[in-house]
Amino acid sequence: MVRVYALGVLYKGVNSATVLKAAYDLQSFSFFQRSSVQEFMVFVSKTIVERTQQATRQSVKEGEYMLQVYVRADNLAGILISDHEYPNRVAHTLITKILDEFTAKVPTNLWATGNETTIDFPVLPQYLAKYQNPREADALTKIQNDLDETKIILHDTIKAVLERGEKLDDLVAKSDSLTMHSKAFYKTARKTNSCCSF
Amino acid sequence: MxxxxxxxxxxxxxxxxxxxxxxxxxxxxxxxxxxxxxxxxxxxxxxxxxxxxxxxxxxxxxxxxxxxxxxxxxxxxxxxxxxxxxxxxxxxxxxxxxxxxxxxxxxxxxxxxxxxxxxxxxxxxxxxxxxxxxxxxxxxxxxxxxxxxxxxxxxxxxxxxxxxxxxxxxxxxxxxxxxxxxxxxxxxxxxxxxxxxxxxxxxxxxxxxxxxxxxxxxxxxxxxxxxxxxxxxxxxxYRQFCIRNHYLLNEESWKKFTTNLNLRKVLVKILAGNFPVDSTIQVSEENLLAYSESNLVNLLLYHTVKNCSCVLDNVYICRKLEIIFHELAVNNELIRFYKHHETLWYHRRFIVHEIIEIIYEHFCLTKSNGVLVRNTCKKCTYDEERQKQAKIVRYDTNCMYSSVLFNVMLTHEKKFIEEMRTNLDNYADRHEKYLKFVEGLHHVM
Structure with missing residues (x-):
């Protein structure tokens, strides 16, 4: 399945990252899971952005999901959550494009203090819908084939991104941004995924 | 409690x-x-x-x-x-x-x-x-x-x-x-x-x-x-199931289906790009587009040794070819875009197999136990012809291997395998092996 679940623009502050704008496509999750899934996507995006160096691109594979992140030198970060079949290059080109547009649209002084309600950048849902089909984005890819002075760093699991001694389970347990409900959801998901699924 | x-x-x-x-x-x-x-x-x-x-x-x-x-x-x-x-x-x-x-x-x-x-x-x-x-x-x-x-x-x-x-x-x-x-x-x-x-x-x-x-x-x-x-x-x-159903479309629904898309163009494009060099016929896309269904099939499978009186339906064969070559073109694109996906290559095997089946059917051959044998027509049978089976098979097989359609397919596959090999796609080698040893084309490749 080639699918984009979430697109987000974040700001990497000194201690923590904040979401400036995000769009989600959660149709493929069951109704009662959607809110938890969304909370999780926010949580994971923040965690990863906080652990990504400036001016680097990372692609993190976790199970069947793929998380693409790019933190620019000016601390603006873009994130795209897709499944693992979505081509990395297309994803990163898309992130670059969105960040450029964001910079043009939203003045720099608002970044550090802004949040999802104060920032006016309504085009994300459109992009999310349009790039569900990566071949549409292909034309774009061809133009920017020389996209990179920055290389994409690939990671096979989210563990590789966490700092030494950190565990995702602990981070989830400690987090204030996740509700009780989502934590219970995380625990069950962990359990069901641990044995073979058919 | x-x-x-x-x-x-x-x-x-x-x-x-x-x-x-x-x-x-x-x-x-x-x-x-x-x-x-x-x-x-x-x-x-x-x-x-x-x-x-x-x-x-x-x-x-x-x-x-x-x-x-x-x-x-x-x-x-x-x-x-x-x-x-x-x-x-x-x-x-x-x-x-x-x-x-x-x-x-x-x-x-x-x-x-x-x-x-x-x-x-x-x-x-x-x-x-x-x-x-x-x-x-x-x-x-x-x-x-x-x-x-x-x-x-x-x-x-x-x-x-x-x-x-x-x-x-x-x-x-x-x-x-x-x-x-x-x-x-x-x-x-x-x-x-x-x-x-x-x-x-x-x-x-x-x-x-x-x-x-x-x-x-x-x-x-x-x-x-x-x-x-x-x-x-x-x-x-399921897609393969749909393709086989699609062969069965009647005249009216076929017209309706093809109003918005030109499958013939896709077919002709692949044909023109891979036409055998020694051919005496002038080939360009415009030229080929002007052919009628019947003439096109005659050109592609010019020779047939029918040993019975059944009439071949060239329009039907042409339609089948259009469908399957469209699939081939789509598959090319998908493999180029999404690299290293085994499933796509397996689907390609199906496509190639279908094309070869069409050719076999046209030349009244079937493969049994890895050897090509003469197919007996289900509708009418000629006993005398059957006795000369062995010789005829060798002759027919040669005709088949020299037919234009067969060569076009082979050239196209070879080119594609070569292209993917330079992209470091290991499945390309496996596809070649499949053609050689499963489809039994090792002596012509």
Whole structure:
């Protein structure tokens, strides 16, 4: 399945990252899971952005999901959550494009203090819908084939991104941004995924 | 304490039953993970046509319902067989609903439902709604799909079925399959069910129902779906089923299908790009486009040694080629874009195999045990020709290998394999091996 679940623009502050704008496509999750899934996507995006160096691109594979992140030198970060079949290059080109547009649209002084309600950048849902089909984005890819002075760093699991001694389970347990409900959801998901699924 | 728990479970069963009165609107069911019951509220959630059950109560409810059903209704070896009456059927249905929602992989209980349907204590259409709910949580539940097939068999057996309700059923069924396939990748059960359903539609006798139109819809649907699910081998299998159905289109529906897209152009483009060099014919795309179906096929498969009087339908062959070469072009693009996907290469094997089959058929050959033998015409047989079989086969095989279509295909495959090899795609080598040793082309490659 080639699918984009979430697109987000974040700001990497000194201690923590904040979401400036995000769009989600959660149709493929069951109704009662959607809110938890969304909370999780926010949580994971923040965690990863906080652990990504400036001016680097990372692609993190976790199970069947793929998380693409790019933190620019000016601390603006873009994130795209897709499944693992979505081509990395297309994803990163898309992130670059969105960040450029964001910079043009939203003045720099608002970044550090802004949040999802104060920032006016309504085009994300459109992009999310349009790039569900990566071949549409292909034309774009061809133009920017020389996209990179920055290389994409690939990671096979989210563990590789966490700092030494950190565990995702602990981070989830400690987090204030996740509700009780989502934590219970995380625990069950962990359990069901641990044995073979058919 | 125990008594309290039973009362609670009874209450939950009642709540679920209340929601079930609106079963036609219910879209999905799910278990919501909640660790403990700290709010002292009913664990049955009903929001926007979705039914949810909090996870803390599952164990109690399931044990309670399951043991009651098994003890009272399914006990084997008891001398007196339990009789279902309208009085206890109600209770049984309630318990069945809850148990099957929580654990749909119990064939015994599905059979109980079948029994109740046969006694008309359950309604066919409500049962379809119920299975939809089950599938929404467990998209790979084979028992639920099998039960649906059983129900649909009964529904379609009614010859007085109106065309509007047929259309409703078709929409509903295909939607459910699409959703189940979306929820869980490589869902053999949902694609298999879809295939069964299309085959079932072929047997419909309603004159207002147009099966060809359905073929076209499914063909287009599967093309879009495969383009987005490049490693879902189950949907590619369905795609192959659609392609084979597409050969059967009649004149009218073929015209309708090709009004918006020009399959001939795709075919001609591949032909012109790979035409054998020593050919005496002037080939350019414009030239080839001007050919009629019949002339085109004659050009591609110029020589045929028919040993019977059956007439070859060149228009039909040409149409088949257009369909299959379109598939080849799509496959080229997909492999180039999504690199290193095994499923795409397997689909390519199917395509190449189909092309070779078309050629074999044209030259009256079949492959048996890895050796090409003369095909005997099913409609008419010439005994005298059969005796000279061995010689004729060698002659025919040579004709076939020198035919334009065969060479075009081979050149195209070689070029493609070479291109992918430079892209470091290991599957390219495997594809070459497949052509050489499975399709048996090692002496011409």
């Amino acid at each position: 125990e008594e309290d728990k039973f009362a609670l479970v009874e209450k939950i069963i009642k709540d679920i039953h209340a929601v079930f009165s609106r079963i036609a609107e219910l879209r999905s069911f799910d278990i919501v993970p909640v660790d403990t019951n700290f709010r002292n509220k009913s664990p049955v959630l009903y929001l926007e046509n979705c039914l949810g059950l909090e996870s803390w109560c599952i164990k109690h409810v399931y044990m309670y319902c399951y043991s009651e059903i098994m003890d009272r209704y399914c006990h084997k070896g008891r001398r007196k067989v339990f009789k279902v009456s309208s009085v206890n059927a109600d209770r049984m249905i309630k318990l069945l609903n809850v148990t099957l929602l929580l654990n749909p992989d119990l064939s015994t209980l599905w059979n109980k439902r079948r029994m109740l349907v046969e006694k008309s204590m359950l309604d066919n259409y409500n049962e379809l709604h119920f299975t939809r709910l089950v599938i929404s949580r467990k998209p790979k539940c084979n028992d639920a799909f099998a039960y649906r097939r059983w129900l649909l068999d009964i529904i379609f057996a009614d010859k007085s079925l109106q065309i509007t309700s047929i259309r409703d059923i078709i929409n509903e069924e295909l939607n459910i399959c699409t959703q189940a396939s979306d929820r869980s990748p490589n869902n053999y059960h949902s694609w298999n069910h879809r295939m069964w359903f299309v085959n079932k539609l072929k047997t419909l006798e309603n004159p207002l129902f147009d099966i060809y139109n359905q073929y076209i819809k499914e063909y287009n649907f599967s093309e879009q779906w495969t383009a987005k699910n490049v490693s879902d081998y189950s949907c590619f299998h």
